[in-house]
Amino acid sequence: MKVSRRQFIKIGGKNLLGAIIIWSAFPSLLQGVSSPEAVRKVSPAPTPTQRGHYWRFIVDIRKCIGCGKCVKACKLENDVPLEPEYNRTWVERYVITENEEILVDSPNAGIDGFTADYMNIKYRNLDIRKSFFVPKLCNHCDKPPCVPVCPVGATYATKEGVILVDRKGCIGCRYCVQACPYGARFLDPRLKVVDKCTWCYHRITKGLPPACVEVCPVGARVFGDLRDPESAVSKIIREETVGILKPEIGCENKVYYVGLEEGVR
Amino acid sequence: MNAETENRKNRHLVRAGALLLAVLVVAFVVPRVMPVPAFLEDYGFYPKRSAENAQEWASLPIKYVDHSICRDCHQDNYGVWEKSRHSTISCESCHGPGQAHLEQGASLEIDTSRESCGVCHAQLPSRPKGFPQVDLAAHGNSAACVSCHNPHAPQIGKSPRIPHRLEGHSQCLLCHGEGGIKPIPSDHRAQGQDTCLSCHKK
Numbered sequence: 118m119k120v121s122r123r124q125f126i127k128i129g130g131k132n133l134l135g136a137i138i139i140w141s142a143f144p145s146l147l148q149g150v151s152s153p154e155a156v157r158k159v160s161p162a163p164t165p166t167q168r169g170h171y172w173r174f175i176v177d178i179r180k181c182i183g184c185g186k187c188v189k190a191c192k193l194e195n196d197v198p199l200e201p202e203y204n205r206t207w208v209e210r211y212v213i214t215e216n217e218e219i220l221v222d223s224p225n226a227g228i229d230g231f232t233a234d235y236m237n238i239k240y241r242n243l244d245i246r247k248s249f250f251v252p253k254l255c256n257h258c259d260k261p262p263c264v265p266v267c268p269v270g271a272t273y274a275t276k277e278g279v280i281l282v283d284r285k286g287c288i289g290c291r292y293c294v295q296a297c298p299y300g301a302r303f304l305d306p307r308l309k310v311v312d313k314c315t316w317c318y319h320r321i322t323k324g325l326p327p328a329c330v331e332v333c334p335v336g337a338r339v340f341g342d343l344r345d346p347e348s349a350v351s352k353i354i355r356e357e358t359v360g361i362l363k364p365e366i367g368c369e370n371k372v373y374y375v376g377l378e379e380g381v382r
Numbered sequence: 383m384n385a386e387t388e389n390r391k392n393r394h395l396v397r398a399g400a401l402l403l404a405v406l407v408v409a410f411v412v413p414r415v416m417p418v419p420a421f422l423e424d425y426g427f428y429p430k431r432s433a434e435n436a437q438e439w440a441s442l443p444i445k446y447v448d449h450s451i452c453r454d455c456h457q458d459n460y461g462v463w464e465k466s467r468h469s470t471i472s473c474e475s476c477h478g479p480g481q482a483h484l485e486q487g488a489s490l491e492i493d494t495s496r497e498s499c500g501v502c503h504a505q506l507p508s509r510p511k512g513f514p515q516v517d518l519a520a521h522g523n524s525a526a527c528v529s530c531h532n533p534h535a536p537q538i539g540k541s542p543r544i545p546h547r548l549e550g551h552s553q554c555l556l557c558h559g560e561g562g563i564k565p566i567p568s569d570h571r572a573q574g575q576d577t578c579l580s581c582h583k584k
Binding site for chain 1: 448
């Protein structure tokens with residue numbers, strides 16, 4: 118076969134162009150490329166992850182009343198700086214208006230609740246379609262994006278799958294703060310090392326629930342072990358529709374949400 | 383052009399194609415595999431140090447105790463609370479962390495202000511629909527919630543669900559003053575400032 122260089126490039130270029138046009142003309146083809154697994158994992162089955170991690174944390178958005186007692190208990194239990202910008206857990210308020218605007222706020226991370234006048238003025242004259250609270254915390258991902266970026270290996274997953282920071286190793290470079298898709302990490306201003314939710318590792322290893330779970334007045338936060346089929350988390354995962362935040366990223370979060378609305382990020 | 387140069391040209395094209403393919407494979411596969419080796423996701427760089435560090439985290443002192451321990455000293459309130467609608471709420475949720483109280487006898491301050499109850503029960507559009515909420519501005523005439531509602535066994539509704547064991551005259555008038563619920567009749571004006579309960583039982 119006789120093909121000159123010019124012809125080779127011409128034919129190849131045309132074919133490539135054609136392929137791109139056909140591909141983009143059929144969105145279903147494009148969808149086939151983005152992993153369908155991300156969609157399926159919205160309702161995770163009650164099985165341990167590939168790495169054998171059994172602990173799960175469940176947040177029930179339908180129950181949360183936005184009292185902020187979890188935020189306060191977390192700070193007291195874990196000696197987190199009391200300033201509102203440093204939080205291991207926080208509560209967000211979602212307001213969806215009739216114009217389908219989504220407003221999100223978290224005054225003082227929710228630690229004082231949401232009842233003060235100044236927190237509600239801007240919502241007074243709005244046509245609210247629905248509104249709810251979304252407590253957030255570290256998702257203790259099974260594939261944590263924050264761990265591999267650490268240049269000194271100071272953050273790691275324990276064998277149970279809890280993501281921790283070695284304070285003696287951390288150099289405070291904040292790569293992990295940027296890598297976390299959920300904003301769950303911050304630099305402790307006193308120690309100059311990164312801090313984050315540990316699921317109250319000192320409590321759960323003694324058989325106690327994390328402090329935020331202990332103080333939640335309405336049972337919107339549940340922590341437990343999947344190996345026990347009678348545990349609260351096993352039951353909820355079996356009986357309710359659960360989802361995770363940003364499943365498309367594929368971090369395989371171990372914090373599940375009940376009553377998760379589309380649009381909650 | 384003779385046959386030999388033609389052949390060489392074709393071989394050159396095949397080589398260029400193969401090279402291109404190799405570059406593409408390397409460009410797509412290597413970045414995916416190389417920067418994120420699986421072992422990094424597991425334990426980071428130094429598994430030994432991390433096991434030691436996990437122990438350090440596990441050995442931190444707790445501050446919120448298991449609420450069942452409160453029963454040992456506070457049987458009265460615990461017994462009431464246990465059967466009430468507030469039994470889903472741990473003692474420390476309102477009273478604060480109990481470890482220092484247990485170990486050193488540090489006193490636990492309890493906030494009995496309306497705002498403290500309002501953190502959960504003030505009306506907000508974001509709260510779940512069935513959750514008991516009240517418009518603080520319109521309810522209870524700015525009296526402390528706890529003067530009518532027992533926080534350990536809260537009741538909502540009318541008497542006798544709300545126990546009427548109030549001291550003096552002014553407390554009653556907070557709800558039963560003019561314009562309130564079952565307002566004080568005008569012929570009662572002459573009555574003294576002693577407790578309403580001397581005539582009205584419960």
